[in-house]
Amino acid sequence: MPPPLPSKSLFGWLPIVWRITEAEVLxxxxxxxFVFLGFFKMSIKLLSICWLFSSIIISPIRYYFTGDYDQGDGNDKTASDSPSEATDYYTYLWVYVIFTYIFTFVTKHFLMQQTRKVIECRQKVLGSQKSVTDRTIRLSGIPPELRNERALRDTIESLGIGKVSKIVICREWKKLDTLFHQRDRIxxxxEIYWAQYIGTTKNPTFNIRPYAESSYPLTRDSHRYRDDDEEAADESISTENDISESDILDYEYTSNTAVEYDADSSTDSNPFGTFGSAVYKKRPQIKLGFKGLWGKSVDAIDYYTQQLKVIDEEILAARQRHYPATPTAFITMDSVATAxxxxxxxxxxxxxxLITRLAPAPKDIIWENVTLPRKDRVLKIYYITIITGIVGVAFIFPVGYLATLLNLKTISKFWPDLGDLLEKHEWAQRFVTELLPVYIFTFLNFVIPLLYVWLSSRQGFISHGEEELSVVSKNFFYVFVNLFLVFTMAGTASNYWGYLSDSKKLALQLATSLKGLSTFYVDTILLQGLALMPCKLLVLGHIMRFVLIKAKCKTPxxxxxxxxPPLFNFGLHLPHPxxxxxxxxxxxxxSTKILSSGLAYFVVGYFVYKYLLIYTCIHPQHSTGQVMPIIFRRVVLGLLLFQLTVAGSLALNNAYILAMCLIPLxxxxxxxxxxxERNYLPLSFYIALRAIDKEPTVEPNSQISSGNLSGHVLANGVSLSSLRSSTIDERREFNQTYEYPHLVQxxxxxxxxxxxxxxxxxxxxGTIRKRFTLEEY
Incomplete structure (x- = not known):
């Protein structure tokens, strides 16, 4: 368990969270x-070095020549307002060239260092796992003649790669999906009518006595009475194999009598809500007409119990039917190396x-998409991709016009009357051009990514992990194109469409725009880092669930x-950093100011996200660290834009020779x-055969002392000693299989x-007490 946090100190959690090691994060x-927090640590190191150089060398030199500590402070005369007008050459600009090279190579160093650390950690952690997920592949494109277990097993084993332990061929189980959806509604x-009958409480501190001290009626059809011998026999009844602990509770039919339960809150605190001592003598009734508004009144519990019985019989019959096989199968091999x-x-x-991929974890699979016919799943992928593209392009227009609020000249061009009004009232001008764009930018950052999460959930991905990685890419594309390029270019350019379409003008316009937007980005980064980031500790979305949903809770x-606990979605949290x-x-x-605000953002973000990931949120997907390639590619994109921007800034000041010095970068x-892409990317998706532990000393889910792993030390001092006997994924996936859940549930x-x-x-x-398994939390 993570170290406990102090309950009476406002900032006492900070040193405790800081002392949590990388091995403990794993x-x-x-x-x-581990990868996500490592990105924040890498950013802190990188920006700290850049800030030191900028504050000690770059800004003092710039101040000596221009009188401005930062470029864009307002008195800076090193660049003109129009990209077409060049100013005199300033001798201090050679510092820009030197430090563009320095910052580029420093960024590459830390990025590659972090990449190697992640790969080494990934190889050691995943190479030591022996769960069913690590031994299973997903095979797609199976031809019709191989869509049976025997033929497919013989084909795979005839290749001489290894032995097959189990094969699960996915079928078109849509009928079962529909039946289970109906069963869930029933x-x-x-449960709602049972809660009305036996009572619920909003103060969840009730204890349910487990044996014959309490009784309740099931339905009016339950007229069977039990004697002592029957009760003793019933106590020995066993439940399904997946129930680790169960007790059969005694009951008897008690028509027209109240049911009483013990409500001694001092013996057991129940944080989820149970039924208490408030009961109804009269059983709830419903009408069978439209929406329950009219018709014959019947006993609600009897009615839905009978419906449940009927739907269960349909499910049992449907499980025996034959369903057409899809071209997808999950094949569990005899070892991790073989897989x-x-x-x-x-x-x-x-x-x-016969396209092979590593399989997602059983709990991570979206079975409704797996069981779809191939043409239906492909159709969903294509039309959601098209819709996503249309949405991304459509948002360019409102973002572009809203971004005109960034500059008074642009406002005057589009809305002359508003421009005249703002020019007469300085307070209104500052609000519209400085504060309002920041709030618009932050609001769009919060709302639009949720739309992409919803679109990705409808795209037909096989697993939640693939869906999450897709959300990361979609949201980053949106915030980068719409909320950075378009927002930045439209803020100062009267014809930003022309600049976006002309690569020759892009560097000049980008440099000019960034020069005028330094105050906006300082305000935005500080707002998100110092004001909004700490608010994430409150998990406001989860709190709103209690405000809006708790009053509607009717059943256990x-x-x-x-x-x-709230779920942590990297698709929502990674693109903005x-x-x-x-x-x-x-x-x-x-700008040293933006370096300072960016450094503060990542320092605050590191503590906030570390707390959330360790103490508050859960990430249920199988953890493989595949988000690292996304981080790498986006940071490289940032480096290219950085070099392009500096070159444009030099060109604006007639320093064409200095701009040409940046061509090699x-x-x-x-x-x-x-x-x-050539050497590191394969290790970010697969496990090297030499990294796989061929002879595991412990079985998954067993417990050994941390000393058995004390010798495993990664680069940069990361120790695996605290991983103990198994990883978090092994513990979650213990005893899981790739059987279709609705066939065995x-x-x-x-x-x-x-x-x-x-x-x-x-x-x-009667009643049964069933213990929650680990993966149900």
Missing amino acids: EYAGLDA IRSL QTVAQAVLDPRVSF RDYRELYR LLILIITLLYSVM PFLTILYSWNF SLDGPWLAVNSEQVVMATAD
Whole structure:
């Protein structure tokens, strides 16, 4: 468990969070959290060095020649307002060239250092795992003649790669999906009426006595009485294999009598809500007419219990039917090394046949998409991709026009009356040109990414992990193009469409725009870093659930879902820090103020996100660290823009020779990126065979002392000793299989009560106490 936090100190959590090591981050939050926090640490180191050079060398030299500590302070005469007008050459600009090279190579050094650390950690952590996920591949493009287990097994094993342990061929189980959706609606309605009958409480501190001290009626059809012998026999009844602990509770039919439960809050505190002592003598009734507004009145519990019985019979019958096979299968090999070999191999000489990929974790699979026919899934992928592109282009127009608020000259051109008004009232001008754009920028940063999350969830991805990586790419594209390029160019250019379409003018206009927007970006970065970032500690979205949803909670299942910990989505949290780092790099030789605000942003963000990932949020996806290539490519893009911007700034001051001195930098940066794609990218997706632990000393989910791993030390002092016997993914995936859940899932009854460890469910024979398994948290 993570170290406890002080309860009476406002800032006492800071040193505790700081002392949590990288190995502990791996143990408590997984490899993706390790990569995410490593990006923040890398940014802090990088910006600290840039800030030191800028504050000690660049800004003093600039102040000596121009009288301005930062370029763009207002009195700066080194650049004109129009890209077409060049000013005199200033001798101090040679400093820009030197430090553009220095900052580029410093960024490359820290980025490659972080990449190597992630790869080494990834190889050691994933190479030591032995879960079913690490031994399984996903095979797509299976031809019709191989869509049966025997033929597919023989084909794979005939290749001489290794032995197959298990094959699960995905089928078109859409009918079962529909039945389980109907069952979920029925069982939730049944739970509502059970809660009305036996009572619920908004003060969740009730204890349910587990045995014959309490009784309740199931339905009016339950007329069977039990004698002592029957009760003793029933206590020995076992439940499904996946129930680790269960008790059969006694019951008897008690028509027209109240049911009483013990409500002694001092013995057991239940944070999820249970039924208490408030009961109804009369069973709830419903009308069978339209929306329950008219028609015959019947007993609600009996009605939905009968519906549940009917739907369960349909499900049992549907499980026995034959369903057409899809061209997708999950193949579990006999070892991790075999799975990695197969995943990296080309199995078929034909195009688009027998395509191998590493499989997502069983709990991570979106089975509704897996069971879709191939043409339906491909259709979803294409039309959501088209919609996403249309949405991205459509937002260029409102963002472009809203960005005209950044500059009074642009406002006067588009809205002359508004420009005249603002020119007469200085306070209104400062509000419209300085504060309002910052709030608009922040609001769009918050709202639009949620739209891309929703679009990605409809795109037909096989797993939540693939969906999350797609959200990262979509959201970064939006914030970079719409909220940076368009917002920046439109803020100072009267014809920014012409500049965006002309690569020759892009560098000049970008340099001019950034010169005039330094105050805007300082305000924006400080607002997000110092004002909004600490607010994330409150997890406002989760708090709003209590404000808006708690009053609507009616059943124990509702309370259980209400108290689930918030999920951490890297697609929502990673793109904005990436953009902030790019903006800070663009200004690194021009503005010490933005370097200072960017450094403060990442320092505050590191503590905030470390706290959230360790103590507050969960990241349920199988953690593989595949977000690192996304970070690498975006930072390289930032470097290219940085070099282009400095070249444009030099050209604006007639320093064409100095601008030409920067020509080698983009080519060196592209070569640097090519080296990553060729040599480092495969290690970011696969595990090297030599890195796989061939003879594991411990089984997954077993417990050993940390001393057994004390010798495993990664680069930069990262120790794996605290990983103990297994990783967080191994513990989550213990005893999981790739069976289609609706084929093997137990048909549990309605929930009557729940606490942090187990649930009381109604069955046809009484009640059962079922303990939550680890993956259900």
